[in-house]
Amino acid sequence: MKILVAVKRVVDYNVKVRVKSDQSGVDIANVKMSMNPFDEIAVEEAVRLKEAGLVSEIIAVSCGSTQSQETIRTAMAIGADRGILVETEAELQPLAVAKLLKAIVGKEQPDLIILGKQAIDDDSNQTGQMLAALLNISQATFASKVQLADGKAIVTREVDGGLETISINLPAVITTDLRLNEPRYVTLPNIMKAKKKPLDILKPEDLSVDVAPRITTIKVAEPPTRSAGVMVADVKALVDKLKNEAKVI
Amino acid sequence: MTILVIAEHDNLSLKAATLNTVAAALLCGGDVHILIAGYQADAVAQAASQIPGVSKVIHADAPHLQYQLGENLAEQILALTAGSAYSHVLAPATAIGKNTLPRVAAKLDVAQVSDIMKVISADTFERPIYAGNAIATVQSGDPIKVITVRTTGFDPVANAGGNAVIEKISAVADSAISAFISKEINQSDRPELSAAKVVVSGGRGLGSAEKYHELLEPLADKLGAALGASRAAVDAGYVPNDYQVGQTGKIVAPQLYIAVGISGAIQHLAGMKDSKIIVAINKDADAPIFGVADYGLVADLFTAIPELISELG
Numbered sequence: 001m002k003i004l005v006a007v008k009r010v011v012d013y014n015v016k017v018r019v020k021s022d023q024s025g026v027d028i029a030n031v032k033m034s035m036n037p038f039d040e041i042a043v044e045e046a047v048r049l050k051e052a053g054l055v056s057e058i059i060a061v062s063c064g065s066t067q068s069q070e071t072i073r074t075a076m077a078i079g080a081d082r083g084i085l086v087e088t089e090a091e092l093q094p095l096a097v098a099k100l101l102k103a104i105v106g107k108e109q110p111d112l113i114i115l116g117k118q119a120i121d122d123d124s125n126q127t128g129q130m131l132a133a134l135l136n137i138s139q140a141t142f143a144s145k146v147q148l149a150d151g152k153a154i155v156t157r158e159v160d161g162g163l164e165t166i167s168i169n170l171p172a173v174i175t176t177d178l179r180l181n182e183p184r185y186v187t188l189p190n191i192m193k194a195k196k197k198p199l200d201i202l203k204p205e206d207l208s209v210d211v212a213p214r215i216t217t218i219k220v221a222e223p224p225t226r227s228a229g230v231m232v233a234d235v236k237a238l239v240d241k242l243k244n245e246a247k248v249i
Numbered sequence: 250m251t252i253l254v255i256a257e258h259d260n261l262s263l264k265a266a267t268l269n270t271v272a273a274a275l276l277c278g279g280d281v282h283i284l285i286a287g288y289q290a291d292a293v294a295q296a297a298s299q300i301p302g303v304s305k306v307i308h309a310d311a312p313h314l315q316y317q318l319g320e321n322l323a324e325q326i327l328a329l330t331a332g333s334a335y336s337h338v339l340a341p342a343t344a345i346g347k348n349t350l351p352r353v354a355a356k357l358d359v360a361q362v363s364d365i366m367k368v369i370s371a372d373t374f375e376r377p378i379y380a381g382n383a384i385a386t387v388q389s390g391d392p393i394k395v396i397t398v399r400t401t402g403f404d405p406v407a408n409a410g411g412n413a414v415i416e417k418i419s420a421v422a423d424s425a426i427s428a429f430i431s432k433e434i435n436q437s438d439r440p441e442l443s444a445a446k447v448v449v450s451g452g453r454g455l456g457s458a459e460k461y462h463e464l465l466e467p468l469a470d471k472l473g474a475a476l477g478a479s480r481a482a483v484d485a486g487y488v489p490n491d492y493q494v495g496q497t498g499k500i501v502a503p504q505l506y507i508a509v510g511i512s513g514a515i516q517h518l519a520g521m522k523d524s525k526i527i528v529a530i531n532k533d534a535d536a537p538i539f540g541v542a543d544y545g546l547v548a549d550l551f552t553a554i555p556e557l558i559s560e561l562g
Binding site: 017019026093094121124128129131133137139140158159161162163164165166167168179213214215216220221222226228229230235242246249 | 316318319323343344345348349350351353356358359360362363364373377379380381383386387390391424426427428430431432433434441443447472489496504505522525526527528539540541542543544545547556560561
């Protein structure tokens with residue numbers, strides 16, 4: 001069984017981004033970039049399924065700039081066997097990425113596609129569901145547990161108010177939530193090994209996919225700031241403020 | 250222009266998130282229809298027909314719609330959007346909405362605008378990016394706007410006074426590629442976290458699951474509050490995952506948010522900074538949470554919380 005994992009290069013989750021003064025976007029020049037944390041969980045899950053003997057090959061795919069090769073190499077250091085980069089400097093929106101991934105799925109015919117539930121830059125939470133729809137296959141989003149058996153996946157999902165377990169027919173798309181697993185640290189020997197793994201580079205044109213954006217960003221602004229209020233001396237003063245000033249209790 | 254709103258419900262009752270979503274729909278302008286896709290959900294359809302501003306309730310009822318699995322729900326919506334009867338499709342950004350709507354958008358070959366917090370015009374919206382550290386104003390050029398709505402961004406419309414017609418439609422066929430197995434819903438008599446007027450939230454400062462429950466439950470009882478937690482407290486196993494307030498958990502905006510022993514990571518602030526009044530109780534005077542709190546109290550929470558409970562009478 002073959003798994004395809006999609007990985008995205010994003011601003012590292014520890015970086016506090018700054019909005020550009022001309023409001024054209026956020027400043028990502030000279031900022032640390034990393035693999036989207038949810039995608040790291042996706043790669044880890046695929047590698048664990050392989051280590052359990054259920055999977056024979058893991059392909060890591062990324063769509064984006066040439067530097068996304070680094071992200072694919074990281075996926076390989078975790079344990080992906082080979083990589084595909086769909087290289088473009090153009091802005092890619094979720095629908096375009098889903099179409100690119102659909103084209104790759106058409107070539108590679110994986111049984112399972114695992115993606116992060118959302119990227120921590122645009123916070124869209126769309127690509128996995130869109131890919132499943134374009135392929136007319138089932139999906140299990142926000143997964144916190146995955147089991148494979150008899151051409152199906154049994155997936156526990158994090159939903160409002162608790163957990164839901166569903167069964168999906170393979171091939172299928174799974175998107176990962178935070179608690180699915182804890183990704184391993186990549187070791188130096190594995191980083192060295194990853195450098196030798198095959199990585200193919202394609203262009204969107206090679207896949208005949210139109211990646212033109214459908215949504216225009218008019219401006220990007222700082223969120224309204226909330227200013228600090230007052231410090232109160234003790235619990236009595238707090239209760240007094242809440243009762244008589246804020247009138248919320 | 251006619252706008253289709255996908256109702257949030259559990260087949261028994263209409264969830265409040267629907268009312269916030271209708272509010273967003275009315276701001277887009279045009280006629281508003283509501284889709285109830287479920288099983289034996291007549292009471293939900295009745296409730297939806299009472300929402301002022303809604304002109305039609307569309308009710309599809311079938312066993313395979315009971316759990317609103319993404320594949321079937323998306324097809325049910327697509328059966329309605331065929332022939333471009335609708336200019337917009339809106340759903341709350343709940344687990345069901347987020348799971349389903351991108352499927353609809355992809356099949357319509359249109360983009361989705363996720364998690365809008367403001368309607369600027371019928372095609373232009375504000376949405377948070379980078380965990381709420383920036384707000385993007387985006388314009389959709391597609392013929393049908395497919396949108397999920399951050400419910401805390403919109404005041405709910407009333408749930409009574411309207412008189413919409415209810416139209417029963419036939420359900421789409423079961424896709425049969427996915428199936429519901431089970432659901433574990435955390436039982437609680439408290440209000441739902443994302444809709445509560447008061448939220449009491451605990452962090453790692455509480456030190457243990459025992460202390461979390463021992464200190465915060467009586468406080469929440471006193472205030473009729475929902476209980477929440479920081480990611481650190483969830484990761485430490487004090488409470489289940491669905492207590493988590495933050496960018497990767499629930500987004501809340503209650504009238505009163507009391508953060509107890511929470512330092513205030515960006516991740517957490519993104520989930521609660523739209524609360525009307527924020528109270529922070531923490532022994533570390535430098536904790537970032539004080540930067541957003543209306544009222545801050547530097548104190549040992551193990552003595553301050555019992556004192557607070559007794560002060561509240």
